[in-house]
Amino acid sequence: MCASQENSSNSNSESNDANENSVSRPNSPIPAITSAEEILENYGANFKILECNSQVAELLTIIRDKNTTRSDFKFYADRLIRLVIEESLNQLPYSDCSVETPTGAIYEGLKYRSGNCGVSIIRSGEAMEQGLRDCCRSIRIGKILVESDSDTHVARVVYARFPDDIARRQVLLMYPIMSTGNTAVNAVNVLKEHGVPESSIILSNLFCTPIAAKTVVTAFPKLKILTSELHPVAPNHFGQKYFGTD
Amino acid sequence: MCASQENSSNSNSESNDANENSVSRPNSPIPAITSAEEILENYGANFKILECNSQVAELLTIIRDKNTTRSDFKFYADRLIRLVIEESLNQLPYSDCSVETPTGAIYEGLKYRSGNCGVSIIRSGEAMEQGLRDCCRSIRIGKILVESDSDTHVARVVYARFPDDIARRQVLLMYPIMSTGNTAVNAVNVLKEHGVPESSIILSNLFCTPIAAKTVVTAFPKLKILTSELHPVAPNHFGQKYFGTD
Amino acid sequence: MCASQENSSNSNSESNDANENSVSRPNSPIPAITSAEEILENYGANFKILECNSQVAELLTIIRDKNTTRSDFKFYADRLIRLVIEESLNQLPYSDCSVETPTGAIYEGLKYRSGNCGVSIIRSGEAMEQGLRDCCRSIRIGKILVESDSDTHVARVVYARFPDDIARRQVLLMYPIMSTGNTAVNAVNVLKEHGVPESSIILSNLFCTPIAAKTVVTAFPKLKILTSELHPVAPNHFGQKYFGTD
C-alpha cells in the first residue's frame, strides 16, 4: 500500500495541478510493494519512504477512497501530514547534549540545531503548514507559487516570500503530491537561487510517482526527500478536496 | 536515551504520584541502551518501545531538562504524546479492504475495526486525552481515579466513568509515568472487572521504569504496553509541570 | 433562546450529574426572554449572561438538539466554550499601559494582571479546560471532584489538585451545567477553604437554571458568574454526550 513497483500503464488523466500530469491505471490492481533494496537502488539513499505500518496504510486508504467526505479527508490527511512532518524533522542535523533533571541526575540527550524554516509550495503545500507549526512552535514559513505557461510549459515563479536569512537555514519544502516532479524541481531551483544549498533542503511529500521520484533525485542528488507512498498514481484531487475549491 | 539497562542505584526520591516511588540516580551517567533482544527476553513480545529516532530523543531530552519552561514542557510533551498515541493505535486490529479512487482505480488498503475507546488514569493520564482526540475524532474517553491508603498502601478506585459497552471495545489506557506500576495494575484490574478482556487493552505510556515494566507484564501477560522510554528514573514531576498544580 | 423566564413546570427528570436535578418541561414552548433588568434585579450585578447574538443562539440550538451527532456536539460545544472563556477572561482585573509600536509610536493599551489559574469541576468542567488553554498559554489548571452521598445528599470533596499559591490567584472555576447549583456551591466552598477570596473567583458556566442561579448568587454574593443561557431546563446529557461515557 505504501510503495509499489513502477507500472507500464500510462494513459494520461486530467490533473488539478498545472505542472503535474498523473498516470492513471483504471481498475488495475496495485502491484507488490517495492522492496527497500529496489528503492535504494533506483532513487538513492536520500529518498525515504515513511515506514508503512497499519496506521499509515489506513490513512492512505481513507485519502484514496473517493467516498471519503471532505471533513474526514481533511482530518485524516492532517494526521498523515503530521507523521510526515515528524519524520522530516527527524532528518535535520542534531548534536548530543547533557541536561540536568529535576532530581539532579544528568540525562544524556539530543538537541536539534536552530535555524530551520518551512517553505510551502502554493497551493497544496499549504495544507502542510499547520502540521509543521504544530511541531515547531513559531517556525518561520515562507511560500512560493510556480506556474507554467500553458503553451510552452515553461515554469516561472509568480510569487515567493522567504525568511531573509534563508540561505543559512535548513529548509523543509512542503508539497504533498508529485506526479511529474516538475513543480518541485522549479521550487528547489528557486531556493538554490536564493543561496540555499541543495543539501540543506528536505522535501516533505505525501504521494510520489516513480517518475517524479526519478526526476527529482536525478536533478538534485543531495536533496533529501521524504514521502509516505511511492505509487504510479498520485491522488491529484488532493488540493481540490482538502481546500474545497477548484 | 530511549531505553537503558536497569541500574543498581536505588535511593528513593519523593514522588508526586501517590502510588509511585521513583528511583533517583543523582549525577550518575545513563548506561547503554538495552537491546531489543534483552527487552523481548525480559518483558515479552507485548511490551514495546517507540522507535527512538533523533526526534524522539530530542523530545525526551526537553521533557527531562529541569530548565525547560512550563510552556515548552507542555508543547513538547504533547508532541511526544501524539507519537505514542499514533503508535498505540497502530496496535489495534484491522482488516484488509478495497476502495475505489476518484479515477476509478481500485486501491487495496486497510481499515481499522470500529469500537475503540480511551480511558485516562487521573491525573497525569488526562494529559494524553487531547492527543487521542486529535487522532480519533469524537472517540469516547472514560476515566478512572485510583488512590492508595497512605497507611496500608491498599489502592482503591475512587471514581470511574466508562462507555457503557466498554466490555466490547478495544481500550487505550492512558498513563504517562510508571515508576512502580501499581496504579496501572489497579486500573487494569478495574477494566477487567468491567468485563474488558486483558488482550483488548493497550497501555499507552511515556516513561516506564524496568521495575514497573516487570510488574505490569507479570500481572497481565496479554496486555499490550507501549512506552517511549524504559529508564530507571521516571520524570515524576510530569503531572505537576504539565498542569502547573500540586 | 439565551435566557427565559422561570417556569412553573417542575417534574423531575433523571440527571447525569450526581448533585444536580433537572427540571423537565416536556413539549412546552420556551417562554419569552428575561430582560436584562429582571436578571439584574433577581441575580445581582455579578451574574452575567453572554450576549445572545445569532451565532450564540445557533450554538445553543445545536447543543440542545437531540439529533446532533456526538462529533458535531463536541465541535459546537467547544465553540461555545471558547466564547464563554473569552468573556470570562474579560472579567479579570487589568490596568492601563503604554507600549511602543515598531514604527516608534506610543500605543495606549491594556494589560491583564498576572496570577490567574483555572479549576475544573470533574467531570463536565473538564470539557472547558482546552478552551482555557487555547486562550491562556500554559495557564495552570487545577481540578476538583465533589460527590454527594446518595442517601444523605451530603456532598464531600473526593479529590482536589490546585496550584500551591491558589490563594493569591484569580480563579476561573469551570462547570458547564448547573441545575441545582449544589456542586458549584461545594466547589466554591473548597476554594474558600484554600484561602481564595470569593471575589477572586469567576464561575464560567454554559447552561444555568434560574434555581441554580439563585442558589449560587445567594450563597456567594461576591462571586462573579458568567453563563451563556439561563433556562429552566439544563441539558443534563452534556457530559455524557461530550465525553461519550456514562
Place this chain on the structure above:
Amino acid sequence: MCASQENSSNSNSESNDANENSVSRPNSPIPAITSAEEILENYGANFKILECNSQVAELLTIIRDKNTTRSDFKFYADRLIRLVIEESLNQLPYSDCSVETPTGAIYEGLKYRSGNCGVSIIRSGEAMEQGLRDCCRSIRIGKILVESDSDTHVARVVYARFPDDIARRQVLLMYPIMSTGNTAVNAVNVLKEHGVPESSIILSNLFCTPIAAKTVVTAFPKLKILTSELHPVAPNHFGQKYFGTD
C-alpha cells in the same frame, strides 16, 4: 484603543504590503476613541467594529507592542482572529428553527443557512484561515493573490482559486490589515467578476485605517465590513511577524 479619530499626521512609512501605504505617527499619543455615532455617520451601517472590551484591548496592545515575541504575537493574533471570525459569522443570514431536546421538550432556536465559504487574500489573509476552520468544520476556503505594478500602481490578480459555485455562496473575505484599502477593493472586484453579489460578501479585518474604511465603503456600499480596530496607523508588520518572512 479600538477606534480613534482620524489624525492629520501623514508621513509615509515603508509598507510590507505591496498595495498598502501606512501612515506613521512617531511618538504621538493616540486620540480619543471615535463614537459609534461618528462611525455610523462616516462609514455607514455596514461598517462594524468588534466591541472593544478589555480582552480585545489587551490583544490589540500585545499585537501593537514591538517587544512582543513572534511566538506570543502569533498566539494572541490567533485569539483576536478567532473573535473577529466569530463576529463575522454572526453577520450571516439565518432563520428560526425548532429542535427537540433529549427530554422531549421543544427548543426554539436558530440555524444558519448553508452555502458559506471563505476567501483569503494572500498573504496576510491566510493567517485567518485556521480561525475560520476552527469555527466552520470543513468550510471551503479559496484564495486570491493581487499584486500592483510598482511603477503604474495598477493592480492585477495574479492567482485565484475559488469554490466553483462561489456565485451562490456567502463569502467571508479575509484580510487583516487595511492601510489604503486598495488590495481589498481589488479582491472584491474579482469576487464580483465571479458573480458574487456585493451584499453576499463580508470583509473580515483586524486593523483598518480611516482612509481604507472610507475607500472600501465608498466603493462597495453593500459590502459588510467587520474590523477590530479603526486607527490611523495599521500594524503593517503583521504578515512579516506572523509568518516570520519578508
